[in-house]
Amino acid sequence: MDKHELAAILEEIGTLLTIKGENPFKIRAYHNAARAIESLEEDINKIIEKKALGEIPGIGERLSKKIATIVKTGRLPYYEKLKKSIPEGLLELLKVPGLGGKKIKILYEKLKIKTVKDLLEACQKGKIASLKGFGIKTQENILNGITKIKTYGQRFLWWDAQAIALPLLEKIAAFKDVKKVEMAGSFRRKLETVGDLDILAASKSPLKVINTFIKQPFIKKVISKGPTKASVLLNEGIQVDFRVVSEEEFSFGLIYFIGSKEHNIVIRQMAKKLGLSLSEYGFEPIDHKKPVFPKSYKPTEDEIYKILGLCYMPPEIRENMGEIEAALKKQLPKLVEERDIKGDLHCHTTASDGHSTLKEMVLAAQKLGWEYIGISDHSKSSFQAGGLNEEQLLSQMETIHKLNKSKKFSIHIFSGLECDILKNGKLDFPDSVLKKLDYVIASVHSSFSLDEKAMTARLIKAIENPYTKIIGHVTGRLLLLRDPYKVDLTKVIDACIQNGKIMELNAHPRRLDMDWRYWHHAKEKGLKCIINTDSHFTSDLLHYKAGVNVARKGWLEKKDILNTLPLSKMQSYLKKMG
Numbered sequence: 001m002d003k004h005e006l007a008a009i010l011e012e013i014g015t016l017l018t019i020k021g022e023n024p025f026k027i028r029a030y031h032n033a034a035r036a037i038e039s040l041e042e043d044i045n046k047i048i049e050k051k052a053l054g055e056i057p058g059i060g061e062r063l064s065k066k067i068a069t070i071v072k073t074g075r076l077p078y079y080e081k082l083k084k085s086i087p088e089g090l091l092e093l094l095k096v097p098g099l100g101g102k103k104i105k106i107l108y109e110k111l112k113i114k115t116v117k118d119l120l121e122a123c124q125k126g127k128i129a130s131l132k133g134f135g136i137k138t139q140e141n142i143l144n145g146i147t148k149i150k151t152y153g154q155r156f157l158w159w160d161a162q163a164i165a166l167p168l169l170e171k172i173a174a175f176k177d178v179k180k181v182e183m184a185g186s187f188r189r190k191l192e193t194v195g196d197l198d199i200l201a202a203s204k205s206p207l208k209v210i211n212t213f214i215k216q217p218f219i220k221k222v223i224s225k226g227p228t229k230a231s232v233l234l235n236e237g238i239q240v241d242f243r244v245v246s247e248e249e250f251s252f253g254l255i256y257f258i259g260s261k262e263h264n265i266v267i268r269q270m271a272k273k274l275g276l277s278l279s280e281y282g283f284e285p286i287d288h289k290k291p292v293f294p295k296s297y298k299p300t301e302d303e304i305y306k307i308l309g310l311c312y313m314p315p316e317i318r319e320n321m322g323e324i325e326a327a328l329k330k331q332l333p334k335l336v337e338e339r340d341i342k343g344d345l346h347c348h349t350t351a352s353d354g355h356s357t358l359k360e361m362v363l364a365a366q367k368l369g370w371e372y373i374g375i376s377d378h379s380k381s382s383f384q385a386g387g388l389n390e391e392q393l394l395s396q397m398e399t400i401h402k403l404n405k406s407k408k409f410s411i412h413i414f415s416g417l418e419c420d421i422l423k424n425g426k427l428d429f430p431d432s433v434l435k436k437l438d439y440v441i442a443s444v445h446s447s448f449s450l451d452e453k454a455m456t457a458r459l460i461k462a463i464e465n466p467y468t469k470i471i472g473h474v475t476g477r478l479l480l481l482r483d484p485y486k487v488d489l490t491k492v493i494d495a496c497i498q499n500g501k502i503m504e505l506n507a508h509p510r511r512l513d514m515d516w517r518y519w520h521h522a523k524e525k526g527l528k529c530i531i532n533t534d535s536h537f538t539s540d541l542l543h544y545k546a547g548v549n550v551a552r553k554g555w556l557e558k559k560d561i562l563n564t565l566p567l568s569k570m571q572s573y574l575k576k577m578g
Contacts, residue, residue: 003037003044004355004537006070009079010034016082018101019090019108032058033067035386039350041357044071089115097145097482098138106131120146148481155193156238157479159509159546162187164236165197168218172242175212177205180250184257185241188315190549192479192512196239200253206244213242249281251301256280262320270308270324283307316552321520335552340564341544345374345416346441346472346504346532351396352377353385356538358399358413364538366411371567374414374439375400379428381420382445390433393417397436412567414438414574418472423447425461427468434467439574441504441532443472444485452486459487460495469577470530471496473506473513481510489518497526500577502562505554507547508534519554530562 014030036058037044047053048071053064070076083091093104093116107113110131111122119142122128128139156164165183172181178201182188185198203209206228214222214230223231229243245253256264257280271278275286283293293299302312310327314335317323326332347361348354356364358375365373377396378387388396400415418441420428427434427442434440442462450458462468474492475484496503503522506513511534514522519529531547533540551561558564565573 003040006044006067007034007037007355009070009076010037010067013079013082015094015101016086019086019105020082021105021109029058029060029063033063035350037067038355039357041359048072087114089118092116093119095149096142097148098141099145103134106133116146116149148483155195155480157509158187158190158192158194158549159543161194161197161238164234164238165199168197168234168240169199171216171218172199172201172213175201175209177203177208177212179203179247182254184254185259188258189260189318190316190553192509192516192550196241198257199240199242200250200257201242201244202247202250203244204246209244210242245280248296248298251299251304252278252282253280255301255304258315258318260319263318263324266320266324267305267308267310270310274308278308314552316549317555319553321517333555333557336548336556336558336561336564338545338548340558340561341370341531341548342566343370343372343374343411343563343570344533344535344541344544345414345439345470345530345563346376346418346506347373347535347541348377348385348418349375351392352382352387354536356536358396358403360538361535361541362403362409362411362413364541366409368541370411372412372414372570374416376416376418376439376441378445379417379419381422381428382418385445387420387428388417390429393429393433394436412571416441418443419468420445421458421462423450423458425458427462427465431465431467434465437467439469439577440467441470441472442468444476448476448485450485452488455485456488456491459492463492463495463499463501466578468501469574470502470504470532472504472532473508473511473534474503475513475515477511477513477515479510479512484513489514493518493522493525493527502528502530505529505531505547505551505556505561506534507531507543507545507550508540509543509546512546512550516550516553519551519556523554523556523560528562529556529560532563 010030011034014027014034017027017030036056048068053059053067054061066076066078090104090108093099096116096119107119111127113119113122123139123143128134128142129136165187169181169183172178180202182200184200186194187197201209210225210227210230214225214232218235219232220235221233223233228245231239231241233239243253268278272286277284277286305312310324311330311332313323313327313332323332344365349356349358349361361375362373378385380387380389397415400413403409404413415437416439417437419434421442421444422428459471463471475487477484493503503514529551531544531551533543533547535541562573
């Protein structure tokens, strides 16, 4: 067991104790212990071997024994007993946006609410609004949250779907009769969320392939099955539509099943003008005369598009949002690639709410072959995230300065801050502090319920601060969890351009913010982008790949993205910004 798994268990124990209404000091002890474990640089197993758990601040004798038991055995009777003591449905209530341990405790004690179904019925009868500390607004928010759970429950983050799809693709590729296999659908177009997975295979024996597929252990349920198609439910809960075609049909099928529907409608109309009918099976002459192409014709996607007078369009941009017109003129952008990224400027450490130390984050970035990493812990108003006060921030800056000077690492560390944009648009620290940093990311972390006019004004005021260099996760959305707050993005984008500020493309798979639908036109207006991971674990650094996906969907090129710059140019750029 590593420190992250251990900390997660301690954190959950604290939440369970909150639901039970235990002593606040006991609850706080578990939360503090989780935080202390996360900040460790030494391996937890070695600390236990040395019997040095008691030397960690905030971890007393009783907690030391429990931690040692968890790490050595992988289980803790106290934790298991605690989980059993709480009605199972109460843990499900934690998934409802806005409900934490304290509110769940009140709902259970006052209204005997044990499940999401109970909660919905109580809202519909107006019982939640009558509770002290809740009110009509809270009841409305809970109702909206329950609705979102039902809607969101039918979709998966692209990043999570990838972890299922790619191993699945490898397994199908190993089937005896499969010649080719590719992902299709919204997954291949790299939409931020997907409802299901579409997979297309080529084979001379489609039925054999289908029969092999439906017998696989990774399938929970066969929904339907035919000679060339099967729909199944995987053990992970996601549906897969699997189709098998001939090798001659494969590229036509890819174009058709990748979509989007709107893109396909236009290219089919273009085929008609050439006297051809385009389908997932191939080209056919509309007048039913002699076929234009031989039966053995096996074109690539590129060749199919060329017949239509188009150059190849990457799947990410097949949304009928200008790509066909650009392809006709041979003016498609050269989209950014993963290898173009040279670093990341939005990374948290254990100094605030990160789960990896500064050194761990730097080493992980160095392992990726990057030239630099920026440390940007939270500012003091984000108390829930352990935001830094002025003294802590200055101490971290000094540490970073010493590390750079020591040449201990092969990459450069930038000293930054994710600074809260307060409700009135001011930043969380005075200019006298902010000017000492290499850069400042200004982000909203509170008062999400402001109306559009107020939120827009709030962001613009932060943009106008001379020390703001980057606007972080501009709409505050959390995919499948929380909708964006109301903001006029056009005005915010214009303000960034006018003030020479950079817009973050937050690459965390649950954010992917700013949305790709805004980037194409924003970059044409002159908006500069930076792909940041908002990492809290070293493993989060890999999320830059999700950011590149979104950047490609937004037509961004290497020249549009700041962190494709090598170190020397990045340093110069940040200095020029003031």
